[in-house]
Amino acid sequence: MNSIKRLFGLLWIALGLYVGYDRIVDSVSKIGSENLENRIFGWVVLLVLTPLITGGLCLFGYYAFKGEYDER
Amino acid sequence: MKSSASAPAILSPVASSIRSVIAASSVGTLIEWYDFYIFGSMATIISTQFFPKENPTAALLSTLATFAAGFIVRPFGALVFGRLGDLVGRKYTFLLTLVLMGGSTFLIGCVPTYDAIGIAAPILVLLLRLLQGLALGGEYGGAATYVAEYSPIGRRGYFTSWIQTTATLGLFVSLLVILATRQSVGVAAFEDWGWRVPFLLSAVLVGVSIYIRLRMQESPLFQKLKAEGKTSKNPLAESFGKRENLKMVLLALLGATAGQGVIWYTGQFYALSFIQKACNVEFVQSNYILVIALAIATPGFILFGALSDRIGRKPIMLLGMLLGVLTYRPIYQAMYDVSDPSKKTEIPGQTLTSAEAGSVTTTKAFTDGTTWKSVQKSPTDLPKITVTLGTPGFWMMMGLVLIQVIYVTMVYGPIAAFLVELFPTRIRYTSMSLPYHIGNGVFGGLTPFLATALVEKAKSSGTPQAYLEGLWYPILVAAVCFTIGLVYLSNQRTNTQHD
Numbered sequence: 001m002n003s004i005k006r007l008f009g010l011l012w013i014a015l016g017l018y019v020g021y022d023r024i025v026d027s028v029s030k031i032g033s034e035n036l037e038n039r040i041f042g043w044v045v046l047l048v049l050t051p052l053i054t055g056g057l058c059l060f061g062y063y064a065f066k067g068e069y070d071e072r
Numbered sequence: 073m074k075s076s077a078s079a080p081a082i083l084s085p086v087a088s089s090i091r092s093v094i095a096a097s098s099v100g101t102l103i104e105w106y107d108f109y110i111f112g113s114m115a116t117i118i119s120t121q122f123f124p125k126e127n128p129t130a131a132l133l134s135t136l137a138t139f140a141a142g143f144i145v146r147p148f149g150a151l152v153f154g155r156l157g158d159l160v161g162r163k164y165t166f167l168l169t170l171v172l173m174g175g176s177t178f179l180i181g182c183v184p185t186y187d188a189i190g191i192a193a194p195i196l197v198l199l200l201r202l203l204q205g206l207a208l209g210g211e212y213g214g215a216a217t218y219v220a221e222y223s224p225i226g227r228r229g230y231f232t233s234w235i236q237t238t239a240t241l242g243l244f245v246s247l248l249v250i251l252a253t254r255q256s257v258g259v260a261a262f263e264d265w266g267w268r269v270p271f272l273l274s275a276v277l278v279g280v281s282i283y284i285r286l287r288m289q290e291s292p293l294f295q296k297l298k299a300e301g302k303t304s305k306n307p308l309a310e311s312f313g314k315r316e317n318l319k320m321v322l323l324a325l326l327g328a329t330a331g332q333g334v335i336w337y338t339g340q341f342y343a344l345s346f347i348q349k350a351c352n353v354e355f356v357q358s359n360y361i362l363v364i365a366l367a368i369a370t371p372g373f374i375l376f377g378a379l380s381d382r383i384g385r386k387p388i389m390l391l392g393m394l395l396g397v398l399t400y401r402p403i404y405q406a407m408y409d410v411s412d413p414s415k416k417t418e419i420p421g422q423t424l425t426s427a428e429a430g431s432v433t434t435t436k437a438f439t440d441g442t443t444w445k446s447v448q449k450s451p452t453d454l455p456k457i458t459v460t461l462g463t464p465g466f467w468m469m470m471g472l473v474l475i476q477v478i479y480v481t482m483v484y485g486p487i488a489a490f491l492v493e494l495f496p497t498r499i500r501y502t503s504m505s506l507p508y509h510i511g512n513g514v515f516g517g518l519t520p521f522l523a524t525a526l527v528e529k530a531k532s533s534g535t536p537q538a539y540l541e542g543l544w545y546p547i548l549v550a551a552v553c554f555t556i557g558l559v560y561l562s563n564q565r566t567n568t569q570h571d
Contacts (some may be wrong), residue, residue: 008559012326015552030525036131041521048143049518052510060322060556068319069560 002070009065016057023050093222094234096288097215100170100281101235103274104211105242106249107177108204110270113246117267121185122194130186133194137201145202146513149209150505151308157214157501158307161298162221163290165501166214167282173207174278176200181271209513213505216488221291221497226381232488233377237370240480243340244366247359249273293497307502311495320494321507327561328490329511331393331553332483334546336512337519338400339476340366342542345520346404347469350527350539351411352457361466365473372481380486384563389490392482393554400543403472408539410468411459413444440464519546 023045030042063069111118119125123134149169157165180200186193215235223231249270257266289295297303304310312318340362347358376388409415416438425434436444441462448455461469487508495503523542530538 005559008555012556036128040132040136041525044143044518045522049514052514056322056326060319060326063315063319063322064560068315069323071562 002067005069006065006067009061009063012057012061012064016054016061019057020050020054023053090222090231093288094219094231096284097219098234098238100166100285101211101215102238102242102245103277103281104170104173104208105239106246106277107173107274108208109243109246110177110250111180111201111204113250114267117263118197122183122197124186129191130194133198137198143514143517145205146209146509147506149206150213150509151502152206153210154213154502154505155307157217158304158499161290161294162214162218162501163285163288166211166218167285169207169210169214170278170281170285172203173211174274176203176207177271177274181268209505209509212508213501217492217501217504218291220489220492221293228489228492229380229385229486230374230378232492233374233485235488236377236484237373240340240366240370240373244363246270247363251356251359297497302498304498307499310499311503317495317499317503321503323560324491324494324504325507325511327553327557328389328487329507330515331550331557332389332487333512333516334519334549335393335396335483336480337516338396338546339480342520342523342546343473343476346407351408352459353411353469354458354460357460357466361470361473364470365477368474369477369481372478373485376482376485377489380489385486385490386557386561386563388486389483390554390557392479393550393557396479397547397551397554400547401540403475404540404543407469407472410465410472411461413438413459416440416442438462515549
């Protein structure tokens, strides 16, 4: 089980990076929108949600890969 | 995770004392949720009173009020009041959040309209809304921690589940008060001044709650910690600056609260939005559907909280997420079908069309009692469709929402006990509040907006069944959260290693 936890760590890092890329691309298009609500929504996703998902998943994945969640 | 069956004497208060603790904490938290929801439930009226669309600054402030209070300020409230709660105690901190929430809600009800004082009105409302978000961020962690620290070992799931009912009951009470006020004073008076009543009522509710809470004692575990001089000097640094605690904060967020947040918002808010916007169900009827589903499902919080004391928090929370992942699409397809006129039998000869002042109104009746109304104000405008469901359709729709609210009770009922047991007493308030409010507020709170954006994108690209595409956001978040929870979470029942 511990080796699965560690291997999955790499998956979470990859997922974090992919979601970050996807959200940045999407948010930038919304920030350029004419609609005010879309613009603010784009900024919220870019500045709040994306860092949380990318930062959270990458750091979690790193800890998992390093064995921080291993059962001892 | 270690388990223990032994209970220190300090954790065995008499049953009546525990009931008082639960009542005092739950009533206050319920009022805070009520205060928070009435703003959202009356967003349309508030917009016309304070945020006229023709003024771009007011429109900007309106959008900021929507996003900032729910998603940005709540986690800050968690940090500010969580720190305070770990430094000075739970009791005084969640008294402070209650005063802050009640005061700002009451004042929103007193702010003169945009027509009376101009741009100062939306600025004041925005500031008060931010205070509401800040207060909510501090309240929940305090109430959950307080009750958990009073609860006997092995019953934390059950006792904290009463706190878990408050968010749904707060929504329930807010809808009831709004509907009752609207019916009492009439629609026109409600839109003119009656909308202020639910806000002003908050002062009475908060006053009662403060009186009850002032009579409560500090949590026994915190008192013990303080007496031994073991309280944290810097809860924020200890919570998020140390790897051994930060990794648990991340696990709580990505393995539990993010999934809980999207299931919670999908089952209660996105469901309502879907019924109103995709199914075109009439406003009052759609609210009744949700109110009935909430009333029936609410005991589920207690049931699953108590069950988590027996079989553990993990299997119940993860099952709730898995069921959401697997069944949301068929449930929402069924909801759409219930209101779809093309799937009903029209009563011949009851189709009426009338034209007045350039506006064309068409009504149709169906054999199941459903009526369909279309109003087109000009040939270039899209018609406004309103569906009023017949009795079978109404109960079918309610049943489909009820299933989703039951998922909510599964993920939400045990989560307070789960979070409390994950962190040590000295930094518990801070450590549990932040992942909760990021998971519930940010991941969950953005659900209606992200889902709507996905639907719009699907519509513009001509995707069939575009109305279901919004579900991909909660489905994917819940699926990731389920997987992380399944692999990394330990199954906790009576974890006392941090007490």
